[in-house]
Amino acid sequence: MSSTFAIIVDRGETGSFGAWCPDLPGCVAAAETQEECLELMYEAIEIHLAGMREDGEPIPHPATVAATTFHHRSLTSRPGRLTDRLSGRVGQSSPRWLAAGR
Numbered sequence: 001m002s003s004t005f006a007i008i009v010d011r012g013e014t015g016s017f018g019a020w021c022p023d024l025p026g027c028v029a030a031a032e033t034q035e036e037c038l039e040l041m042y043e044a045i046e047i048h049l050a051g052m053r054e055d056g057e058p059i060p061h062p063a064t065v066a067a068t069t070f071h072h073r074s075l076t077s078r079p080g081r082l083t084d085r086l087s088g089r090v091g092q093s094s095p096r097w098l099a100a101g102r
Contacts (some may be wrong), residue, residue, distance in 0.1 A: 008020050
């Protein structure tokens, strides 16, 4: 059975990259370039899944179904910002910084 797992890549303050998989807690990678980080992450996922199989753990069904990117200015420069629209949902699934009014 084939599964597609989402990978989140973040650029750190020093310019290096880190990656993680929301569906596989603890499965992470870090590198100086985005390309190297993704290569290491692909390998980390393969090793993580192999370890789960070896330990007899069930392989999770990916819960993440879609991903996209956006430029920071596109969120903050539009009227009706996402943070404004989510303000009524504070406490349900919103991040703590949103509840703090940042």
